[in-house]
Amino acid sequence: MIRGDRIFGSVVIVIALGYILSARGIETSFMSDPVGPRVFPYMIAAVMIVCSLVMVLRPDPEADWPAGPMLVQLAIAFGVLVAYAYAITPLGFIVPTAFASGVLCWQIGGKPVRAAITGMGLGIGLWVLFRLILGLGLRGLPAGWGF
Known part of the structure; x- marks a missing residue:
């Protein structure tokens, strides 16, 4: 599970970075609220990156997979x-x-x-x-x- 956690965390970091890049293209109007259409995806991506870094740097030990x-x-x-x-x-x-x-x-x-x-x-x-x-x-x- 250690290797799997690190791989999954790395993939989610790449997805979050792609999410940030796509959010850069969102146009905001002059009357948008503080957490507008661009800031909200940035916040989601930041949480994804933090959680993924935890998975990469501190993966769980090997786990038992469910069966039957x-x-x-x-x-x-x-x-x-x-x-x-x-x-x-x-x-x-x-x-x-x-x-x-x-x-x-x-x-x-x-x-x-x-x-x-x-x-x-x-x-x-x-x-x-x-x-x-x-x-x-x-x-x-x-x-x-x-x-």
């Missing part, structure tokens, strides 16, 4: 997250979020009924937060269903 049932659990979680990304546009925010968070809650040891209730609560609660409180243009349900 844990790999199946990871594959299920990965599949749920990929399906979530594809389902959120046609189905809106609430249904895919409720399903994905319910499945992930169940995977980490929750009981099925509680996981389903948690999923529904997260789907609706996050939609209320993003749409009604923060004012984001987020469609809650599929097109034509009213929200």
Whole structure:
């Protein structure tokens, strides 16, 4: 893992530097806020570089990789997250979020009924937060269903 951490850290540093170079091309208007469209990517890249330098200079010792049932659990979680990304546009925010968070809650040891209730609560609660409180243009349900 030591060599892997160093390689990964080096690759992320290169990506962060590319991120900085692309952010240099962003034009700012005279009325932008202090953390405008150019400063924010710089801040993200700086955090990426600091974290990557830690990985390069102080890598973790060799780690045990998961095997057997844990790999199946990871594959299920990965599949749920990929399906979530594809389902959120046609189905809106609430249904895919409720399903994905319910499945992930169940995977980490929750009981099925509680996981389903948690999923529904997260789907609706996050939609209320993003749409009604923060004012984001987020469609809650599929097109034509009213929200």
